[in-house]
Amino acid sequence: MRAASRMPQLPSDEEIAAALAKSAAVAEAVAGGTGTPDVQGEDSAVVRPSAEEQAKRKAARDKAVNTKPVLTRVFQVIIAVFYPIVLLVLAIRLVTTSTFLWIEYHRPGFPIDSFGFSTEDRLTYGSYTVDYLLNFAPPRYLGDLVNSIGNPLFLTREVGHMADVKTVIVMAFLSALLLAVIMAIGVIYLSRRSFGGNRRAFFAGSIATLVLIIALGVFAATGWEGFFTDFHKIFFAQGTWTFYTDDTLIRLFPSQFWLDSGIFIGAFVLVVSSLTLAFTWPTRERRVAVIAAQRPGRRAA
Known part of the structure; x- marks a missing residue:
C-alpha cells in the first residue's frame, strides 16, 4: 500500500501579519525618502542615503566637473600675456629682411642718397647690415667692408652701435622664441583639457594687443x-646712437626708413590681432558648443 501524501501547511495568522507589517514599513520608507531598507535576507537590510545626502553628492560631482584646473587658468593667462609680445617681435623680424629693404628702396617717394649711393649700392650694403644682425659673425663682419674706392664703409662708432643693436635684436628674438614655445605647450594642453580654452586665451590676448598697439600708435x-629718441634711450647708451648725415648708417637708413618700418609694424600687428579677435569672438554658436562640451573628462573654458 502507498503512504498517503502529506498535506502542505498554510502560514499561521501571526506569520501573515508579520509579512504585511514588513511590506508596509518598506513602502513607508520609500515614500518618505528617509532611507529604504533593501532586504537581502530575513533579518539584514542596507540603508540608502537620504535625499539630502544624495543632493550634496550630486552638487559635489557637478562642481568637480565644471571647475577648471589651476593649470588651465595659468596657460590661458600665459597665452593672453605672451601673445602681444610674440606678435610684435614677429613684425620686427619681418622688417629685418632684405625683402623689406628692397621694397623700401624701390618704392616711389623714398628719399635718394645725396652723397652718391645708388639704389643698388644701398640694397647691397643694407643687406650686409641686416645679415650681420641675424648671423653669428663678430663686429668685424661690418668693419672689414669697404666702399667702391677702398675706404672703410662703416666708422668704428657705427660698427659699435650695430653690435649693440645686434645684442638687443638677438635677445628679443630668442626671448620671443621661448615665449612662443611656452605658448605652443599651452595650446596643446588646452586643446586636450579645455574645450574653448584656446579661443578664450587668444581672444583676451588680441584685446590686449589692440590696446597696446593703439596706445603706442597714438x-x-x-x-x-x-x-x-625715447626708444633709443631705453636700449642704448647716450651718445652711441647719434650720427652725422653723411655717415653710412644714416645714408642707408634715413628717418623715412624708420617711419615706414614703424607704420608696417603697427599695421601688421593691428591686422593680425584684429583677425584673431574676429575668429575668437564668443558668438552664440561657440558658447552653445562650450556648454555642450561640459562633460566629465573634458572641461569647458
Whole structure:
C-alpha cells in the first residue's frame, strides 16, 4: 500500500501579519525618502542615503566637473600675456629682411642718397647690415667692408652701435622664441583639457594687443621724433646712437626708413590681432558648443 501524501501547511495568522507589517514599513520608507531598507535576507537590510545626502553628492560631482584646473587658468593667462609680445617681435623680424629693404628702396617717394649711393649700392650694403644682425659673425663682419674706392664703409662708432643693436635684436628674438614655445605647450594642453580654452586665451590676448598697439600708435603719431629718441634711450647708451648725415648708417637708413618700418609694424600687428579677435569672438554658436562640451573628462573654458 502507498503512504498517503502529506498535506502542505498554510502560514499561521501571526506569520501573515508579520509579512504585511514588513511590506508596509518598506513602502513607508520609500515614500518618505528617509532611507529604504533593501532586504537581502530575513533579518539584514542596507540603508540608502537620504535625499539630502544624495543632493550634496550630486552638487559635489557637478562642481568637480565644471571647475577648471589651476593649470588651465595659468596657460590661458600665459597665452593672453605672451601673445602681444610674440606678435610684435614677429613684425620686427619681418622688417629685418632684405625683402623689406628692397621694397623700401624701390618704392616711389623714398628719399635718394645725396652723397652718391645708388639704389643698388644701398640694397647691397643694407643687406650686409641686416645679415650681420641675424648671423653669428663678430663686429668685424661690418668693419672689414669697404666702399667702391677702398675706404672703410662703416666708422668704428657705427660698427659699435650695430653690435649693440645686434645684442638687443638677438635677445628679443630668442626671448620671443621661448615665449612662443611656452605658448605652443599651452595650446596643446588646452586643446586636450579645455574645450574653448584656446579661443578664450587668444581672444583676451588680441584685446590686449589692440590696446597696446593703439596706445603706442597714438604716442608715435603725436611725436615721432620723441618716440624714436625715447626708444633709443631705453636700449642704448647716450651718445652711441647719434650720427652725422653723411655717415653710412644714416645714408642707408634715413628717418623715412624708420617711419615706414614703424607704420608696417603697427599695421601688421593691428591686422593680425584684429583677425584673431574676429575668429575668437564668443558668438552664440561657440558658447552653445562650450556648454555642450561640459562633460566629465573634458572641461569647458
